[in-house]
Amino acid sequence: MTKKSLTVGLIGNPNCGKTTLFNALTGARQKVANWAGVTVERREGFFHHKGYTIKVVDLPGAYSLTSFSMEELITRNFILSDKPDFIINVVDAGNLERNLYLTTQLIEIEAPVIIALNMIDEAYDKGLTINTEKLGELFSMTVVPTVGTKNIGIEQLKNTIVDSYEKQSTHRKIVIPYGNDIEQAIHSLQTIIEKNTVDYPSRWLAISLIEGDIDAEKKISHLPAADEIIKTTVSIRNKLIETFNDDIVTVLSDMRYGFISGALKEAVRKKPVKRYDITQRIDSIVLNRYIGFPLLFVMLFILFHLTFILGEYPKQLIESGVQWISNLFTGMIPGGQLQNLIVQGIIGGVGSVIVFLPNILILFMGISFMEDTGYMARSAFLMDKIMHSLGLHGKSFIPLVMGFGCNVPAIMATRSLENKKDRILTVLINPFMSCSARLPVYILFAGTFFPEHAGIIILFLYALGILLAFISAKLFNNTILKGKSMPFVMELPPYRMPTIKTILIHMWDRASSYLRKMGGIILAFSIIIWVLSEYPKPSHIEQQYNNRIQLVKQEFKSSLSSLQKQNANPQVIQELDQKYSAILEDLEIQKQQEMVKYTFIGKTGLVIYPLLKPLGFNWQMGVSLTTGFVAKEVVVSTMGVLYHTTDDESNQNLSHKLKNPRYGISRASALAFMIFVLIYIPCLATVIAIAREIGPKWAVFSIFYQVFVAWIVSFTFYHVARLII
Amino acid sequence: MRMRRRQGNPFGFNDNTNTSTDIPLSPNMEDYMENISMLLKEHDVVRVKDIAKKLNIKMPSVTAALQKLKEKGLVDYEKYGHVQLTAKGKEVADTIYEKHSFLTEFFKDILSMDKQEAEQQACKLEHHLSSNASNRMQRFVEFYKQEQLDGQQWINRLDSVLEEKRLSDLKEGEKAEIVRILGSGPLKKRLLEMGFRKGEIIHVIKYAPLKDPIEISIKDFLLSLRVEEANSIIVKPLD
Numbered sequence: 001m002t003k004k005s006l007t008v009g010l011i012g013n014p015n016c017g018k019t020t021l022f023n024a025l026t027g028a029r030q031k032v033a034n035w036a037g038v039t040v041e042r043r044e045g046f047f048h049h050k051g052y053t054i055k056v057v058d059l060p061g062a063y064s065l066t067s068f069s070m071e072e073l074i075t076r077n078f079i080l081s082d083k084p085d086f087i088i089n090v091v092d093a094g095n096l097e098r099n100l101y102l103t104t105q106l107i108e109i110e111a112p113v114i115i116a117l118n119m120i121d122e123a124y125d126k127g128l129t130i131n132t133e134k135l136g137e138l139f140s141m142t143v144v145p146t147v148g149t150k151n152i153g154i155e156q157l158k159n160t161i162v163d164s165y166e167k168q169s170t171h172r173k174i175v176i177p178y179g180n181d182i183e184q185a186i187h188s189l190q191t192i193i194e195k196n197t198v199d200y201p202s203r204w205l206a207i208s209l210i211e212g213d214i215d216a217e218k219k220i221s222h223l224p225a226a227d228e229i230i231k232t233t234v235s236i237r238n239k240l241i242e243t244f245n246d247d248i249v250t251v252l253s254d255m256r257y258g259f260i261s262g263a264l265k266e267a268v269r270k271k272p273v274k275r276y277d278i279t280q281r282i283d284s285i286v287l288n289r290y291i292g293f294p295l296l297f298v299m300l301f302i303l304f305h306l307t308f309i310l311g312e313y314p315k316q317l318i319e320s321g322v323q324w325i326s327n328l329f330t331g332m333i334p335g336g337q338l339q340n341l342i343v344q345g346i347i348g349g350v351g352s353v354i355v356f357l358p359n360i361l362i363l364f365m366g367i368s369f370m371e372d373t374g375y376m377a378r379s380a381f382l383m384d385k386i387m388h389s390l391g392l393h394g395k396s397f398i399p400l401v402m403g404f405g406c407n408v409p410a411i412m413a414t415r416s417l418e419n420k421k422d423r424i425l426t427v428l429i430n431p432f433m434s435c436s437a438r439l440p441v442y443i444l445f446a447g448t449f450f451p452e453h454a455g456i457i458i459l460f461l462y463a464l465g466i467l468l469a470f471i472s473a474k475l476f477n478n479t480i481l482k483g484k485s486m487p488f489v490m491e492l493p494p495y496r497m498p499t500i501k502t503i504l505i506h507m508w509d510r511a512s513s514y515l516r517k518m519g520g521i522i523l524a525f526s527i528i529i530w531v532l533s534e535y536p537k538p539s540h541i542e543q544q545y546n547n548r549i550q551l552v553k554q555e556f557k558s559s560l561s562s563l564q565k566q567n568a569n570p571q572v573i574q575e576l577d578q579k580y581s582a583i584l585e586d587l588e589i590q591k592q593q594e595m596v597k598y599t600f601i602g603k604t605g606l607v608i609y610p611l612l613k614p615l616g617f618n619w620q621m622g623v624s625l626t627t628g629f630v631a632k633e634v635v636v637s638t639m640g641v642l643y644h645t646t647d648d649e650s651n652q653n654l655s656h657k658l659k660n661p662r663y664g665i666s667r668a669s670a671l672a673f674m675i676f677v678l679i680y681i682p683c684l685a686t687v688i689a690i691a692r693e694i695g696p697k698w699a700v701f702s703i704f705y706q707v708f709v710a711w712i713v714s715f716t717f718y719h720v721a722r723l724i725i
Numbered sequence: 726m727r728m729r730r731r732q733g734n735p736f737g738f739n740d741n742t743n744t745s746t747d748i749p750l751s752p753n754m755e756d757y758m759e760n761i762s763m764l765l766k767e768h769d770v771v772r773v774k775d776i777a778k779k780l781n782i783k784m785p786s787v788t789a790a791l792q793k794l795k796e797k798g799l800v801d802y803e804k805y806g807h808v809q810l811t812a813k814g815k816e817v818a819d820t821i822y823e824k825h826s827f828l829t830e831f832f833k834d835i836l837s838m839d840k841q842e843a844e845q846q847a848c849k850l851e852h853h854l855s856s857n858a859s860n861r862m863q864r865f866v867e868f869y870k871q872e873q874l875d876g877q878q879w880i881n882r883l884d885s886v887l888e889e890k891r892l893s894d895l896k897e898g899e900k901a902e903i904v905r906i907l908g909s910g911p912l913k914k915r916l917l918e919m920g921f922r923k924g925e926i927i928h929v930i931k932y933a934p935l936k937d938p939i940e941i942s943i944k945d946f947l948l949s950l951r952v953e954e955a956n957s958i959i960v961k962p963l964d
Binding site (some may be wrong): 486 | 935
């Protein structure tokens with residue numbers, strides 16, 4: 001038996017249960033990519049049935065097939081260019097009239113359509129009886145009733161695909177009738193178009209042209225008769241506008257709806273049911289004037305808590321796991337450069353990639369739950385006024401709040417935003433939300449330099465971040481992201497219980513996309529930066545210091561033994577011990593500092609140091625900020641190295657050393673430093689997340705913008721603070 | 726022809742063009758004239774006390790005003806005596822009253838506003854119309870009435886247009902029928918394809934706690950619209 005393969009496209013309105021149906025058809029056999037040239041997801045899966053391998057392409061949700069949004073254009077071009085064997089039009093049975101509008105356009109574009117009449121159970125509960133045969137007859141399509149969440153009708157749908165293919169059943173071709181005036185207009189335009197060879201259905205082209213569809217105009221622009229077509233179109237359109245005394249888009253859409261309601265009158269019976277409308281009941285609580293917002297904040301608190309507080313436990317588990325493996329390798333591989341590379345570079349790098357996983361998995365479980373139940377749309381409804389005043393969308397709110405935990409999953413969460421401009425804006429201002437990794441820096445510096453006001457200082461930093469986010473949003477909106485904003489018009493879907501399968505697939509989807517798309521790059525960069533921070537190793541300097549240390553140690557030993565011989569009292573011996581320890585420690589610090597200065601990162605830090613001097617930073621701070629590019633936690637650990645404190649005693653000891661006047665850190669420069677850490681380049685993983693979500697250009701822009709703002713704001717605060725404190 | 730626009734009057738006085746006489750009167754004074762004339766039609770004698778009561782003003786103020794009107798030769802008035810209008814005063818008062826009554830008609834009968842509001846608006850406007858504008862407006866009111874008697878179609882159309890509102894003017898729980906969608910572009914297109922047709926019924930479910938956006942239901946689904954978007958949907962409220 002030869003295996004034959006078919007391609008079907010899945011198309012439908014948002015919230016029609018398309019994704020659930022897609023999951024029911026393909027199970028976990030899916031992969032996610034982007035549509036060529038755009039950052040709209042292309043989800044593909046396949047299944048086997050009766051000797052066929054059937055590829056299913058999940059097309060973006062759309063209300064129509066105009067060229068009005070990116071999603072619609074992708075869907076339309078997929079039908080026209082990829083010529084799939086079938087289009088499965090998923091139709092929400094409880095919301096037939098609006099859902100069938102898309103179907104009328106599929107008829108016009110002459111796509112081979114099978115209707116999946118989804119959520120037929122909900123329609124039944126609404127008191128609707130749908131005569132699927134009749135409906136199929138009127139639309140000249142096969143109609144299969146399904147319930148995606150309960151796996152009902154899936155086999156039948158699969159059978160229908162194969163049967164329709166084998167029978168090559170030629171459905172009678174129907175058209176949406178537009179009445180004499182318009183039909184004549186369409187016909188005359190069609191005649192001109194058909195004189196040329198075109199790859200697209202001529203009736204569809206004619207109608208689209210009359211509607212003023214820009215993409216359709218583009219599609220005929222290469223034809224020799226393009227000018228004639230356009231000219232005829234314009235005159236036809238003007239005549240029709242005169243006839244109907246209304247614009248033509250309105251007239252045509254009205255007639256399509258007329259066709260639909262005619263069909264529904266024949267195929268659908270509605271009996272009034274006294275229904276306990278659960279959606280409105282829930283809405284009256286969730287959107288309540290007084291408890292709507294508190295409830296939203298409670299939900300967000302739970303989401304945040306689960307993601308970042310509960311997520312801390314698996315995170316620690318992963319960290320200790322990585323530690324365990326490091327130790328294992330340290331034991332196996334003889335010490336030296338190779339051991340260093342594998343243990344610190346590679347294993348450390350892998351560790352830095354997977355620590356994000358628990359957060360991502362939990363956050364997307366939450367987000368998937370909120371989206372699938374319908375609460376996400378409600379949260380946008382509540383927050384839209386505030387967000388819109390900043391040029392954002394109601395749905396920007398959740399990703400921004402999640403930014404306080406970690407910017408990486410937060411930036412991934414912006415996918416709930418359908419509009420590209422809203423998404424870019426939300427991603428760009430996300431790094432201003434002070435993530436938890438920046439907190440150790442604040443705690444160290446605020447605790448050291450402002451011990452009585454540490455809390456206020458930290459609160460101030462968070463507030464400053466939010467303020468800068470808002471200012472930046474306003475700024476971007478009026479400059480680089482200027483342009484017409486898309487209509488908000490957002491459906492508030494009925495509350496539904498999500499299936500565990502959908503949530504699991506969504507979680508897996510995000511996690512695997514993170515690992516595949518970002519993991520590799522983060523790993524590669526981590527290793528590169530590790531190398532830069534370790535090499536070159538100035539062995540001569542190390543040797544020099546080791547020799548000096550050795551000498552001091554010998555001197556100490558000989559002094560000690562001579563003292564012991566003299567039976568000196570213990571106090572004298574102790575003094576000697578202290579004196580030499582201090583010398584040794586000093587030497588050790590000098591050695592570390594000299595060695596760090598030699599590495600690439602150290603050199604970079606020294607090179608950029610003059611730029612940071614006006615902010616009151618010393619060179620150690622400059623180097624820490626440079627290494628802090630990997631992750632903000634590294635800022636503190638680098639300082640530890642530079643001020644030579646061993647790991648565990650860290651904070652107190654480091655804090656003590658920072659205050660040492662020898663290093664010249666004033667309170668003003670400490671404040672400026674914290675502000676700089678708040679604002680400058682988020683971290684390597686965030687930069688990569690930005691590049692992956694909205695494009696590398698924006699990631700580069702974000703780096704420059706953040707550093708620039710960090711410098712300006714720190715500079716201002718440093719000089720103002722110097723006058724005050 | 727060039728339109729002349731007047732940017733209000735800082736002294737509260739009208740210029741000569743607004744009444745048929747050449748006596749400039751402030752809106753306040755015109756109100757006195759109008760009310761004295763109305764009182765005279767109802768009673769035989771009018772005293773300061775009656776005017777004060779009708780206008781809800783203190784007696785000394787009325788006395789002062791009457792003094793001024795007397796100087797202009799519009800009223801006959803002796804201290805503690807009765808108030809009478811001079812011939813010239815009658816003329817002035819009649820003009821003002823005439824304006825008042827056709828303006829009231831205009832608001833009440835043509836624009837279908839309720840009587841009280843119509844009266845209030847007329848009282849405010851009557852002092853600011855030029856004689857030319859008031860003549861033309863009066864003719865318009867007469868024309869409308871004639872057309873109404875003749876059963877002209879446009880009268881009904883006007884009536885229903887006056888009932889139209891923007892969707893954003895509706896309150897929670899109100900229902901309305903779509904009349905048309907203003908503008909063009911993405912918003913209109915999206916609304917059309919979602920089924921916002923003429924005659925479709927919209928139910929305003931809820932305003933967000935911050936009064937924007939609005940939750941509505943249409944056909945069988947719920948939708949959230951920003952107020953500025955709801956502004957471009959013209960509806961006719963249903964009971």
